Amino acid sequence: AAIAAALLSTGAAAADFQWSHQWTFNHTAANGSNSMGAEIVAYDSVNNRLWIAGTDANQANIGQGGIDVLDLSGNLVQSFSTAALGGINSVALKNGQAAVAITAPIKTDPGLVRFYDAGNYATLHTATVGANPDSLTYTPDGSRVLVANEGEPSSYLVGPSGDPEGSVSIINTSTFAEQTAGFSGFNADAAALKAAGVRLTGPNASVAQDLEPEYIAVSQDGSKAFATLQEANSVAIIDVATATVTGIKALSMKDHSLPGNGLDASDRDGSGNNPLNGNIQNWNVKGLYMPDGIASFSKGGNQYYVTANEGDSREDWPGGSEEIRVGAASIDPDLRTALDAAHGSDWQSDNDKLNRLTVSKSGDTDGDGDLDQLQVFSARSFSILDADGNLVFDSGDKLEQIIKTQFPSLWDDGRSDNKGPEPESAVIGEVDGRDLLFLGLERSNAVMVWDLTDLDNVAFLDMLFTGGDVGPEGLAFFSNAQGSYLAVANEVSETTSLYKVSAVPVPGAVWLFGLALLGCLGLGRRRA
Structure with a gap:
């Protein structure tokens, strides 16, 4: 009984997470790179290599970039340009096959997915898909690849004639x-x-x-997929076999006035050159989850999805940007009364309050020209959804609270008024029997690690970051004979870094297990 109790304690406890930085590769011409950037990274389990899709972050023109292939020692083994095809967006690998998503030179035209033999880099097939294919994902068995065709218009001012439809292509591999x-x-x-x-x-x-x-995650049995619809603050539910969108699930809004849902609303609080980093408070504000990255996992026979709630606005909008600062907005009288009561009459003029906060014009819910709600882009969190898209967990304000208290050097107060740390990407991996979430924080230049083994006790473990890496965009988790690893493609610094990771029971659980064994040994001796 004592051993059983100890084992149960070990299973419920959070892991003792350990990590080590293996290497960083700079995608430069001097290093032989054709991609000249790093946006998405994928692991080739057959050849034990990493494929990195990238476009030079300092160049704005579509029609640049390519693929760099690295071995697991960080050496470039192959590099080729995709510039002749268009602008590269993503790469994925499965069963020795690579798929690369490419936007057409005119991004409203149909895009391409080019398939390669990952061993010899030979082209296998080129498929025409919807406009602006943004990301792609293989099913767990590798029989299909799903492609998120974002379908962005060249400008939201051009009207329907210049706005292609969004869609998801499903290709038999x-x-x-x-x-x-x-x-x-x-x-x-x-x-x-x-x-x-x-x-x-x-x-x-x-x-x-x-x-x-934007991004797609496939259920563990390969039958269903979720695609994030970031600007719509929703997810699409897709039946893979029939290639049918069976539902669109809205994600509602987060109430930042509730305990545990605070946010730092200003980039100019504090005094002089001493900003008040981590001024996390509750405000009468609604948060649009607007997920970007998404990952899937199963537990106890149930399917779940994790979303990185980055937030995003649409530029080139009628009358200007979709964004407006609270200090410049016209506020509905009823909302003004509620805000005065909650935050004092200077909430719209004081930089220590809501004056600087960027909100969406969609807060004008009745269309009369003033804001009826203050709706901010991003929930500054990650969420867990069930198989029907219902919210079963949200990290609240824990991302900002943890950065503030444990990693203050990673706090970017310049983003406090607009989406905070920006959770961008999410991948899940099993490490030493633990289900771990790796969450890329674009503005903190780091990757958060969370233990999802016990969904009733989701626990923060640690933060991965390397000096010089800026803007983590793509993550790839994998395990091989040497251990478990996380590869990170950093878009702004144009670097790829590899980390080795492990997770063991916390010392307290091991100690309890040892006591249980000693107790049983002592009992055996007395009986003898």
Whole structure:
């Protein structure tokens, strides 16, 4: 009984997480790089290599970039340009095959997915998909690859004629037969979707044009997929076999006035050159989750998805940007009364309060020109959704609280007024029997690690970061005979770093297990 109790204690306790930085590769011409950047990284388990898709972050033109292939010692073993095809967005690998997503030189034209033999880099097939393919994901068995065709317009001012539809392409990786899961079947449901909380803001756009898939995660059995619809603050639920969007699930809004849901609302609080970093408070503000990255995992026979709630706004908007600062906004009288009561009459003029906070014009819920809600971009958190898209966990304000108290050097107060640390990407890996979430924080230049082994006790473990790495965008977790690893592609610094990771029971649980063994040995001796 004592041993059983100790084992149960070990299983419930958070892991003692350990990590070591293995190397960093700079994607420069001097190092032989054709990509000249690092945005998405994927692991080739057959050849034990990393493929990195990148475009020089200092160049704005579509039609640049390529693939760098590294061995696990950080040596460049192959590099090739994809500039002749268009602008590279993503790469994924499975069963010795690589798929690369490429936007057309005119991004509203159909994009491409090019398949390669990961061993000899030979082209296997080139598929035509929807406009602006943003990311791609293999099913767990590798039989299909799913492609998020974002379908961004060249400008939101051009109207429907220049706004392609968003969609998800599903490609058989043996025959290369294609299917398309589109959103046109929801065009007649715009009013109902809005009423349910789906954020449709594209001017004069149909539902299919307004929805712009970002990232995709596939269920463990390969039957279902979730695609994040960032600007719509929703996820699409897709039946993989039939290539059908079966539902669009709105993610509602986060109430930042509740305990545990605070945020730092200003980049100019404090005094002089001494900003008040980590001035986390509750405010009468609603947070738009707006997830970007998404990952899937199963536990206890149930399917779950984790979203990185980055937030995003649309630029080139009628009348200017979709964004507005609270200090410059016209506020509905009823909301003003509520804000005065909660925060004092200077909340809109004081930099220590809400004056600097960037909010969405979609807070004008009745269309009369003033804001009825203060809606901020990003929930500054990660969330866990069940198989139906229902929220079962949110990290609240823990990201900012942890950075403030444990990693103050990673606090970027210049982003406090706009999306905070920006959780960008999420991957899940099993490390020494633990289910760990790796969460990329774009503005903190770091990766948070969380233990999801016990969903009733989600626990923060540690932060991965290396000096000089800026803007983590793509993450790849993998295990091989040498251990477990996390590869990080850093978009701004144009670097890729590799970390070795491990997770062991906390010392207290090991100590309890040792006492249980000693107790049983003593009992055996007495009986003898």
